[in-house]
Amino acid sequence: MTRFAVTTFGCQMNEHDSDRLTTVLARANGEAVQDPADADVIVLNTCSVREKAEHKLRSEVGRLSLLKRQRPDLTVVVAGCMAQQEGDKILKSMPAVDIVIGPDNIVELPELIAQVRLGGPPVVRTVFDVDAPQFLTAPVVADGRATAYITTMKGCNERCSFCVVPYTRGPERYRPSDQIVDEIVRRVETGVREVTLLGQTVNSYRDPLGLLSPAPNASPDDPDESEFAALIRAIAARVPDLLRIRYVSPHPRHLTPSLMLAHRELSVMPRHVHLPVQSGSNRMLKRMIRRHTREEYIDRVARLRQSVPGITVSTDIIVGFCGETDEDFEQTLSLVEEVGHTGLFGFKYSVRPNTPARKMDDDVPESVKSERLQRLFALSERLLGQHLRGLVGSRQKVLVEGPSKTNPNNATGRSEHNEIVHIERAEHVEMVGSIVEVEIVEPFKHSLLGRLTQEAEARLPRRSVEPSRRKLPLLGPKS
Ligand code: SAH
Ligand code: F3S
Numbered sequence: 401m402t403r404f405a406v407t408t409f410g411c412q413m414n415e416h417d418s419d420r421l422t423t424v425l426a427r428a429n430g431e432a433v434q435d436p437a438d439a440d441v442i443v444l445n446t447c448s449v450r451e452k453a454e455h456k457l458r459s460e461v462g463r464l465s466l467l468k469r470q471r472p473d474l475t476v477v478v479a480g481c482m483a484q485q486e487g488d489k490i491l492k493s494m495p496a497v498d499i500v501i502g503p504d505n506i507v508e509l510p511e512l513i514a515q516v517r518l519g520g521p522p523v524v525r526t527v528f529d530v531d532a533p534q535f536l537t538a539p540v541v542a543d544g545r546a547t548a549y550i551t552t553m554k555g556c557n558e559r560c561s562f563c564v565v566p567y568t569r570g571p572e573r574y575r576p577s578d579q580i581v582d583e584i585v586r587r588v589e590t591g592v593r594e595v596t597l598l599g600q601t602v603n604s605y606r607d608p609l610g611l612l613s614p615a616p617n618a619s620p621d622d623p624d625e626s627e628f629a630a631l632i633r634a635i636a637a638r639v640p641d642l643l644r645i646r647y648v649s650p651h652p653r654h655l656t657p658s659l660m661l662a663h664r665e666l667s668v669m670p671r672h673v674h675l676p677v678q679s680g681s682n683r684m685l686k687r688m689i690r691r692h693t694r695e696e697y698i699d700r701v702a703r704l705r706q707s708v709p710g711i712t713v714s715t716d717i718i719v720g721f722c723g724e725t726d727e728d729f730e731q732t733l734s735l736v737e738e739v740g741h742t743g744l745f746g747f748k749y750s751v752r753p754n755t756p757a758r759k760m761d762d763d764v765p766e767s768v769k770s771e772r773l774q775r776l777f778a779l780s781e782r783l784l785g786q787h788l789r790g791l792v793g794s795r796q797k798v799l800v801e802g803p804s805k806t807n808p809n810n811a812t813g814r815s816e817h818n819e820i821v822h823i824e825r826a827e828h829v830e831m832v833g834s835i836v837e838v839e840i841v842e843p844f845k846h847s848l849l850g851r852l853t854q855e856a857e858a859r860l861p862r863r864s865v866e867p868s869r870r871k872l873p874l875l876g877p878k879s
Contacts, residue, residue: 402430402513405439409456410447412648413569413598414480416549418445419538421479421506428510437467441475441513446482448564450750457482458494465496475516477501477509481568485753488524502526503554503569506536528555533573537583542590546801546833549596550587552580552631556600558651560678561689561760562721564752565600572600577607577631581638593833594644594799595635603628603650603659616665618658629658636668643835644670644799646818649716652677653692655700660707671708672818674743675701676716680735681728684721689756694735701739712787712817714743719776720769721749722760729772733779742787743818744780746773781845788819788843795853796821798838800831810849820847830860 404425408418421443422432436442444460447453461476468474477499478490484502491497498516501509505525512523535551555570556563584595599605605628614620615629632645645668650659652675663669675697679685682693692700701713717732736744748769751762764772796815804810804822811828815821815838823831823838838850852860 402441402517403433403439404430404441404443405433405436406443406445407436407460408445409453410445410449410480412549412596413551413554413600414445414447416538416551416598417480417503417506418443420536421445421509423538424506424509424536425513430510436464440473440517441477443477443479443509446478446480448481448485448568448752450747451752452750454482461494461496465494468496473517475499475513477513479503479506479509481564484526484568485564487526491522491524498522500524500526502528504529504534507534528570530571530573533575535575535579537579540583540586540590544591544802544832546592546799547594547596548587548592549598550580550583551575551599552597552602552605553599557604558601558691559689559756561687561756562678562718562749562752564755567754569600572604574606574608576609577611577634578609580631581635584635584639584642588639588641591833593642593835594646595642597631597645597647599647600649601651601654602647603654605631607631615658615662617656617661619656622656624653625656625658626654628654629656629662632659632662632666632669636666642668643833644668644816646670646672648674649676650674652690652697652700655704657703660704663704663711664707669708670818671711671816672714673704673711674714674716677735677739678716678718679721679724679728680732681724682731684724684728684732687723687757687760688718688721694731698735698738710817712742712819713739714745714818715739715741716745716747717776718747718749719772720764722757722762722764724749724764724772729775733776736776736779736783740783740787741780742784744776746776746780748773784846785843788846788848791819791840791848792843794840796838796840796848796850797835798823798850799835800826800828800833802832803828815848821850822847824849824851826852827860 406418406421433439446457475498476496478497479501483500490500499512553574555572556566557572559566604626607627612627612630677697751758798813798815798821800811800813804812811823811826837853837856840848840850842849
C-alpha cells in the first residue's frame with residue numbers, strides 16, 4: 401500500500417481536483433495520510449494565477465528536496481496549473497520532482513507513480529482531454545456537511561488578457577447535465593442542502609447532450625445567451641430537497657435575462673451573485689479584453705436588482721494593470737461605490753506567462769499597486785460595514801452549516817445575501833442543513849450575530865429526532 405499526502409494551493413477548483421486526486425489514488429490501493437512526512441508520495445496541487453502562488457511552489461519543493469535527501473524513495477508529484485503551464489521545465493529546474501501531471505490527466509497518476517517507483521525516469525503528462533472530456537467525481541460520502549461544490553464545466557474561452565487560466569485549464573468543455581443532476585441528487589441524499597456550481601465562466605454553460613428545455617426569457621439570437629438558466633431550472637425541478645444553488649464565477653456578459661428570471665422565480669436561488677468586474681475604467685476593461693464596458697456592467701447589475709430587489713453583489717478587482725493611471729483607478733473606486741459591492745477580492749496585477757498582457761508594459765510600480773489595493777480594501781470594508789450595520793433588527797434566512805469556529809456554543813451559516821451569520825447559543829447539530837429564521841442583533845467586522853426568532857425556535861425538531869432522518873427544511877427559502 402502506498403501512503404500519499406495531497407497539499408492544495410489556490411482556488412475552489414483546485415480543492416475540488418484534490419478530492420479527485422485523493423479518490424483516484426485511494427482506488428489504486430493508496431492510503432491517504434495527513435502529514436506529508438509520513439507519505440511515500442507527496443502531491444502538490446498547484447496554482448499559477450498569480451506569481452505569488454508560483455513562489456509558494458518553489459519554496460515547498462525546496463523543503464521537500466531536503467526531505468528527499470533523507471528518503472530517496474519519496475516520490476514528489478507536481479499537479480495542477482503550474483504543472484500544466486511549465487511541463488518539463490519543472491523537471492529541469494526542480495530535480496526533486498518525479499512526476500508533473502496536468503489537471504486533465506489525474507486518472508493516469510497511479511500508473512505513473514507505479515512506473516517511477518519501479519525505477520522509471522521522471523515523467524510529464526499534460527494533455528488536455530479535448531476530444532473526450534472527463535469529469536471525475538469524488539465518491540459521495542455523508543460527511544455531515546450541508547454544502548458541496550459541483551463541477552459543471554472546465555476550461556475558459558474568454559482569454560482576458562491578464563489571465564493564465566485559458567492556458568492552464570484549456571478550452572471550455574461542459575459536463576453533461578444528467579451527470580450534474582445525478583451528482584447533486586446523490587449529495588442531497590447524504591444531507592447536502594446547498595450546492596455551488598463551479599466553472600471558470602460558469603454561466604456560459606451548454607449541455608453537450610442537448611437535453612435541456614430552453615429557459616423562459618432565453619433569446620437564442622443573443623450570442624451571450626447560454627443554457628445556464630436551463631440547467632439551474634432542471635436542478636431545481638429534479639432535486640426538490642435542495643435549498644440553495646449558488647454559482648462561481650459568472651462572466652458579466654452571460655448574465656442574460658434568462659438567468660435574471662431564474663433568480664427572480666426560483667426559491668432555490670439566493671439573493672447574491674459574485675460578479676467579477678476587474679476594473680471600473682473602460683480603458684482598462686478594453687486592455688483586459690473583458691468584452692464589456694463599465695456602463696454595461698452597471699446596467700446588468702441594475703437590471704438584476706430590478707428583477708430581484710435587494711440582491712447583493714460581490715466582485716473581483718485587479719489593481720495596477722498595465723497602464724493603469726490614478727484616473728483609471730479612481731474609476732474603479734467609483735464603480736465599487738456606485739454598485740455598492742458587499743464583498744470584494746482584490747489583487748495586484750501579476751504578469752503571467754503565455755498571456756496577451758505579458759507583451760504590455762507592467763508599468764505600475766509595486767508601491768503604487770500596494771497603495772491602490774489598500775485604498776480599495778478600505779472602501780470595501782466601509783461598504784461592508786455600512787451594509788452589515790443596516791441589517792441589525794432585520795430577519796434573515798440562514799442555512800446552517802455547523803458550529804461557529806470562534807464560539808462552539810453558536811451555530812454558523814450564510815444568509816441568502818451571503819453574509820456569514822453566527823447564531824447565538826444555538827444547538828447546531830439539530831439545525832445543520834436547515835434554513836432557519838434569525839433576527840440580527842449585532843454587526844461584526846465581516847459577519848453578523850443573530851438570534852433564532854421565536855417562530856424558528858418553536859419549529860426546531862425535538863431532540864429525539866435524529867438529524868439524518870429530518871427531510872424537510874424548517875422554512876423554505878424566500879417563503
Ligand atoms: N473565472 C475564474 C477566474 C479565475 S482567476 C473564477 O471562476 O474565479 C480569479 C481572479 O484572480 C480573477 O477574477 C482576477 O481578479 C484575478 N486574477 C487573474 N489573473 C490575474 C493576474 N494575472 N494578476 C492578478 N490577479 C489576477
Ligand atoms: Fe480568466 Fe477571464 Fe476566463 S479571468 S478564467 S480568462 S473569464
